Amino acid sequence: MTSPRTSNAPDGDTLVEIYRRAQLIRHCGEQFLKTIRAGRIQAPYYSPRGQEVLAAATMVTLAADDYVVTIYRGLHDQLAKGVPLKELWAEYAGKASGSCKGKGGPMHITHPASGVVVTTGVVGSGIPIANGLALASQVNGDGKIALTSFGDGATNIGAFHEALNLASVWKLPVIFLCQNNLYAEHTSFANGTGCENIAMRAASYGMPGVQVNGNDAVAMYRAAADAVARARAGEGPTLIEARTFRFEGHILGDDSHYIPKEEMAAAIAADPVPALRRQIVAAGYATDEALDAIEDRIVADVAEALAYAIAEPYPDVAELGRDVLDVEIVP
Amino acid sequence: MTSPRTSNAPDGDTLVEIYRRAQLIRHCGEQFLKTIRAGRIQAPYYSPRGQEVLAAATMVTLAADDYVVTIYRGLHDQLAKGVPLKELWAEYAGKASGSCKGKGGPMHITHPASGVVVTTGVVGSGIPIANGLALASQVNGDGKIALTSFGDGATNIGAFHEALNLASVWKLPVIFLCQNNLYAEHTSFANGTGCENIAMRAASYGMPGVQVNGNDAVAMYRAAADAVARARAGEGPTLIEARTFRFEGHILGDDSHYIPKEEMAAAIAADPVPALRRQIVAAGYATDEALDAIEDRIVADVAEALAYAIAEPYPDVAELGRDVLDVEIVP
Amino acid sequence: MTATLEATAPADTKPRMIFGAEAALQALDAAMGEDPTVLLFGEDLADREGGGVMGASKGLSTKYGDLRVRSTPISEQAIMGAAVGAAIAGMRPVAEIMLMNFLTVCMDQIVNHAAKIRFMSGGQTSCPLTIRTMTGVGAGLGGQHSDMLEAWFAHVPGLKVVVPSNHADWTGLLHESIMDDNPVLFVESTLMMRAKGAAAPIGHRLPLGKANVARTGSDVSVIGYGRPINDALAIAEKLSGEGVSVEVIDLRTVAPWDKEAVLTSVAKTGRAVIVHEAVRNFGCGGEIAATIGEELFGQLKAPIRRVGSRNTPVPVSPVLEKAFAWSQSDIEAAIRSTLN
Amino acid sequence: MTATLEATAPADTKPRMIFGAEAALQALDAAMGEDPTVLLFGEDLADREGGGVMGASKGLSTKYGDLRVRSTPISEQAIMGAAVGAAIAGMRPVAEIMLMNFLTVCMDQIVNHAAKIRFMSGGQTSCPLTIRTMTGVGAGLGGQHSDMLEAWFAHVPGLKVVVPSNHADWTGLLHESIMDDNPVLFVESTLMMRAKGAAAPIGHRLPLGKANVARTGSDVSVIGYGRPINDALAIAEKLSGEGVSVEVIDLRTVAPWDKEAVLTSVAKTGRAVIVHEAVRNFGCGGEIAATIGEELFGQLKAPIRRVGSRNTPVPVSPVLEKAFAWSQSDIEAAIRSTLN
Ligand SMILES: Cc1ncc(C[n+]2csc(CCOP(=O)(O)OP(=O)(O)O)c2C)c(N)n1
Numbered sequence A, B: 001m002t003s004p005r006t007s008n009a010p011d012g013d014t015l016v017e018i019y020r021r022a023q024l025i026r027h028c029g030e031q032f033l034k035t036i037r038a039g040r041i042q043a044p045y046y047s048p049r050g051q052e053v054l055a056a057a058t059m060v061t062l063a064a065d066d067y068v069v070t071i072y073r074g075l076h077d078q079l080a081k082g083v084p085l086k087e088l089w090a091e092y093a094g095k096a097s098g099s100c101k102g103k104g105g106p107m108h109i110t111h112p113a114s115g116v117v118v119t120t121g122v123v124g125s126g127i128p129i130a131n132g133l134a135l136a137s138q139v140n141g142d143g144k145i146a147l148t149s150f151g152d153g154a155t156n157i158g159a160f161h162e163a164l165n166l167a168s169v170w171k172l173p174v175i176f177l178c179q180n181n182l183y184a185e186h187t188s189f190a191n192g193t194g195c196e197n198i199a200m201r202a203a204s205y206g207m208p209g210v211q212v213n214g215n216d217a218v219a220m221y222r223a224a225a226d227a228v229a230r231a232r233a234g235e236g237p238t239l240i241e242a243r244t245f246r247f248e249g250h251i252l253g254d255d256s257h258y259i260p261k262e263e264m265a266a267a268i269a270a271d272p273v274p275a276l277r278r279q280i281v282a283a284g285y286a287t288d289e290a291l292d293a294i295e296d297r298i299v300a301d302v303a304e305a306l307a308y309a310i311a312e313p314y315p316d317v318a319e320l321g322r323d324v325l326d327v328e329i330v331p
Numbered sequence C, D: 001m002t003a004t005l006e007a008t009a010p011a012d013t014k015p016r017m018i019f020g021a022e023a024a025l026q027a028l029d030a031a032m033g034e035d036p037t038v039l040l041f042g043e044d045l046a047d048r049e050g051g052g053v054m055g056a057s058k059g060l061s062t063k064y065g066d067l068r069v070r071s072t073p074i075s076e077q078a079i080m081g082a083a084v085g086a087a088i089a090g091m092r093p094v095a096e097i098m099l100m101n102f103l104t105v106c107m108d109q110i111v112n113h114a115a116k117i118r119f120m121s122g123g124q125t126s127c128p129l130t131i132r133t134m135t136g137v138g139a140g141l142g143g144q145h146s147d148m149l150e151a152w153f154a155h156v157p158g159l160k161v162v163v164p165s166n167h168a169d170w171t172g173l174l175h176e177s178i179m180d181d182n183p184v185l186f187v188e189s190t191l192m193m194r195a196k197g198a199a200a201p202i203g204h205r206l207p208l209g210k211a212n213v214a215r216t217g218s219d220v221s222v223i224g225y226g227r228p229i230n231d232a233l234a235i236a237e238k239l240s241g242e243g244v245s246v247e248v249i250d251l252r253t254v255a256p257w258d259k260e261a262v263l264t265s266v267a268k269t270g271r272a273v274i275v276h277e278a279v280r281n282f283g284c285g286g287e288i289a290a291t292i293g294e295e296l297f298g299q300l301k302a303p304i305r306r307v308g309s310r311n312t313p314v315p316v317s318p319v320l321e322k323a324f325a326w327s328q329s330d331i332e333a334a335i336r337s338t339l340n
C-alpha cells in the first residue's frame, strides 16, 4: 500500500465546485427518496447519502470526456460526472425522454456525453469493462482515461481480481475506485473480507494502492488527482480505497438493522457535506450566503427535473423492438 | 509473505518414500508419453515431468483420507497421493475398468479411496471445490483436510481470488498449492502476472503465503507439513507457492518453442529426481542398489499397468445412460 | 408413470396465507431438521445479516448453528464451488444465488462440475446440491435482474430444473429438491416472494419429474410451469363460461419434464398451448412443442402455439415491461387460435 | 429475403486446401487490414506466444503491432470485459475464448452486458464485438472441453450466433461477424481446426442471418448448421442413388436464423429433419421444429425429426464418445423415417 501524495490540494474554487456537486447529489437523492416513497415514481433506489463528497471530489479531477463506469449505487458518480438532471429523472421514471428511453432504468444510467458510458447492476462487472475503455484510449492514443467505481463487497468477486491483474499487465490508463462504505448489503466489511483493507490488495497486481478518507474532500481530491496523473502519463492503473459510509439502507426499504446504532450515529454526526461547507466558509473560499444561493439553485433544478419526469410521456410500445440489435426487430 | 518453517525435516525413510513416488511419476509419465506417441492409446497428455518431487514431497504429508483436488496436469499429484496404476492406465485408455469407467478420461481422474476426489480441466475451477470439501470436514469435525493444486496461470483467474478469500473468512482446513512452473501454456509467468511472486497474494486474504523451492524435497516437505499442521489445528488455510519447471511442453505435441533454450537447459540440468537420489545416497539413507531395486519394481509395475490397460475391454455402450443422474436414463 | 392430480391447496379448508419467503423457509427448516447434512449458504442469509434479504432463511442460523448456515462474501464462484465440494463430501448443500442473472458468474461450477461430476467419475462421486435462485419480470428491475434462464440448464445433462407455480408447491418441491441425489436448480419468483399464497401442509413433499394436472379439460391442453400457470388457470376459468374446456398441465419440473403426462393430455385434447415466462425464442417451449409435434403427428387438431415473453432484454419502463412479458391475453389468444 | 444458393467452394477449379486455423486467420487478417479498430486478444495469441495454440493468429501481432494484438492472462472475465469496454469505445474487438466450455467463466459479460448494452442504454452505446471460441466432440477431450452450448446464446436477445460448416464459410462468416455492429458468438470446430478444407477466395464475406441451400432437393429438407451439414450432404448423396431427393439447408447463422429459407424449403418438401451437434434435448432443434410445426401445420407429410447428440455429458472413451455423438446413420434413419 503506497500513498504518494504528490498532487496539489484543490483550490478554493474547486472546493466550492466539489461542494456544489455534493449538494446536488444530496438534494437530488433526497427528492428521489421522497418521490419514490410517495409512489409517484416506481424505482429501486440505492441511496448514495453519505458518499457525496467522495464522488464529487473524485469526478472534478476528470476531464469531461474521460470515461466513468459505475454501479446501481451510482447516482453520486453520475451527477458528479455531469449527467443532466432531466434525463436522469426521466429515466428513473421510465419515460421516453429518459437518458436510456426508459429501457435501462436507474440501475443502467448511461450518458456518453458526460462520460458515463456504463452503469451496471451485477457486482464487480463494471471493473473489467473499464479496462476495455482504457484499452481503446491506449490504442487510439487519445489521452482519455477510465475510472470505475465499485463497493467494498465487490472486491471479493473474481472480476475484480482478473481486471486489476490485466490492467497491470497491460499498463492501462484506468483508475479503480473502491468506495468502501463498510457494508455490502447486510454484510459488514470485516465479516466478508479476509484482509484489513482494500488498498493492500493492489500489491497482488503490482500497482499502487492508496487508502484515503473519501469523506475528506481535500484528501480524496489529491488521491484521485494522483491517480489521474499516473494514468494520463501512461504509468498505469491505481487502486484507491476511499473510506466512507452509507446513511440510508442498502436499498430503499432496508432499515439498516444490521448496523450497530452507534456506528450509524457516529457516521451521520460526521456527515461530509456540512463538514465541507464549514471548511469552505472557515477558509473564506465562499460565504454562507453564496453557498445558500448555490443550494437554492440546486433545489430549483431538482424540482424542475422532477416535474419534467412526471410530465413526460412513457415510451411507445414500438420501442421494445428497437436497440435489441442495430436494426429494428419484431420482438 | 511469511515463511514459518516450524516443521521438522523429513527423516531418511520419508525421503526415500518421496523418491519412490517421484520415480513412480517419472516412469509412469515416460511410459504414457511413449504409449501415446506410438498411438497405442489416444489421450491428451499433460506431462508433469520436472514437477515430480514437488508432488511427492507434498503428498507424503497428507493422510490417506485427506482430500486432493488437482488439474489436467495432475498425474504427479494423483500417483503421489496413491491412485493405483492399473485404474489410472485403464482410464487413460478409455477402458471399462478405468477409475472412471472410461467416462472421465485423463483430465478427470477420480479415485476417492486415495482421496483424489476431483481432477478438473477448467483452469482454477478446483480451488473453490476444495473449500467445499474442507467445509464438510469442518462441519463433520472429522479432521480431514483438503489440498488443491493448480498452476501459476490459475492464480490470475477469478475463482482463485474468491476461493482464497472465502477460505480465510471461514478459516477452512485447506491448503492452496500453486505449482509455479513459470509458464501457463505459452505465456511466461512474468508476461501474465502483475506481481513478482504468487506467495505475496496471500496477504490479500489475510492468510500465510509461503514461497518454497518445490524441487527441493526437504523444503517442500516442510512447507507442506507446516500447512497441514495449521489446517489440522483449525488455524485456517495456507497458500504455498512452490517454484518448479516443466520439461515437456504444455501438452504432448507442444515443442516449448516459447521457452528460451538456456532456461530449459538449466532446468533440466537441475532435474529434481536425480538430485534427490544423490542427496539420499550422500546422506546414507539408502544405497544405490536399494534405490535401483525400487526403480526396477516401478518399471515392472508400470509395464504391468500398461499391459492391463491395453488388454481390458472398452465400456459397454449402455454405460452412456448411467451416472448422468442417480438413476439410469435413456440418453 | 402418469401425472398426479393433486390439489395445490393444503388439506384444511382455510389454508394459512404466507409470503413466498415463508414457503421457502418451511422447506429449508424441514430439510435441515430432518437431515444434519443439509447446509445453507449464500449472501446475507445468516441471522446476523437478517436471515436473507427476503427473510427466506430467517432463524435458521440461530436454530441450526453457524456451522450449517453461513453468510458468504459476494463470491458466487466460491459459493457454488463450496457447494460442489461439500456435496462430493457427502453433504446436501443448498446454495443461494440471490438472482438468476448472477448465475452467469458461476456457470462453470454448475455446468462443468456439479452436472458432470457423477458421470465423469464413473459414478464414484455425486453432487446432491440445490441451487436456490430468484428472478422474474414485473418488479421493474430491468435487464440484469429479471431473466428466466432455465432453458440453459435444461439443456445441460445431469441437472434437474424446478420452477414452482404456487406457494404450496414451492415448499413441497424445494424440500424434495434438497433430498434429491442430483444437482437441482430451483427457480423462485421475485414477485411471488412478495406475494401471499396458501401454505403447504407440514411435511409436504412433491416428487420431481412429475407434472400436476392443475385443471382437467378436454378441448385444449395448456402446458407450462411457473407463474404463467396461474394465468392459464384464470383463462381456463374464463373460457369455461363459454363452454371451452381447458386442461392445464403444470410441469413443476422442467428437466426432466413429464413427457408422459403431456402426451397423455394432448392425445386427449388434440390441441396444445405451451407457456412460460422466459423469452419465447429458443426457450423450453420449443422442446416441448417439438416433442408433441413428433410424437402426436397426425393427431393434432391445430398447430401448437407457444406463449412466452418477447425476444428482447427486459426493459424497465412499466409500459415496456408489460409489453415484454407474456400475458393472460396472450394465453387466451393462443388458446382461441387452436380452436378455430 | 430468401436463402442464397451459393457454392461453398471458391471460384477457381482447384481450391487451395487449408487447415481450419488458416480459414480463421484469413478472415482475421483481412478484417484487421481493412479496419484499424479491429483488435484481437485472448490467451497465447500474440507471436511471442506462438500466434495462438492453433496458429489462428500467427503473424498478426507482428504485422499489426502489439497494441492491436495481445496475449492475455488466463482471465476470461477480464478478456470479455475488455472486449465489451473497447467495443463501447468504438473498437471492433475479437476476443478469443479458447474453448466453448470456458465461456462458463465469463457468461456475465456476454449475457448481461454485451447482449444488453445497446438496449439498456436506449441505443446510446453499442457493442460490436466478436467472440471466437472452439469446441466439439470427437477429439477425446471429454466433459469439460467438448460441449456445444450455442442454444444458450441463441436464447439471449441481442446476440448473434454463427456456426460454420466448412472452411470457406468459416472465413466468409468470420469476416462478416467482425464487421457486424452487434455482438457475435462465433463457434469454431476443434476437429475442423485440425482438418483441411477448401479455402475461401480472397475477400470472401457471407451475410449473417442468411441460410445456404447447400443442396437442392424435393423430398425432404435437412436443416442444421456446423459439422453435421457435411454428414447430411453425404447421406443426401447416398440417398440420391435410391431416388430420394434431399435438400440440405445450412443455417450458417443460428441466431437470428433464416426462418424464411427454412419454411420455403419445408413448404416444398413437406418433410423436415433438423440436425445439430449439440445435445438434442432443449437444443436449437426444438425451436426450429416447433416453428416449422406451427407455421406449416397441415402441410407436413411426416413428423419432424430431430437429430443431435445424446443427453449425457461428453464421455472420453472412444466407444462412448461415438455412441454419444450424432452420426450419419442417425441422419439417414431420421430421413428414412419421414419417407415411410
Ligand atoms: C454478482 C452479484 N452478486 C450479488 C448481487 C446482489 N447485490 C447487489 S448490491 C450487493 C452488495 C454490494 O456491496 P458493495 O460492493 O460493498 O457496494 P455498496 O452497495 O455497498 O455500494 C449485492 C450482494 C449482485 N448485484 N451481483
Ligand SMILES: Cc1ncc(C[n+]2csc(CCOP(=O)(O)OP(=O)(O)O)c2C)c(N)n1
Binding pocket: B073, B121, B122, B123, B124, B150, B151, B152, B153, B154, B155, B181, B183, B184, B185, B250, D043, D074, D076, D098, D102, D105
Ligand atoms: C478457464 C480456462 N481457460 C483456459 C484454459 C486453457 N488452458 C488449459 S491449461 C492452461 C494453462 C494453465 O497454466 P498454469 O495454471 O500455469 O498450469 P500449468 O499448465 O502450467 O500446470 C490454459 C490456458 C482452461 N483450461 N480453462
Ligand SMILES: [Mg+2]
Binding pocket: A151, A152, A153, A179, A180, A181, A182, A183, A184, A185
Ligand atoms: Mg459497500
Ligand SMILES: [Mg+2]
Binding pocket: B151, B152, B153, B179, B180, B181, B182, B183, B184, B185
Ligand atoms: Mg504453469
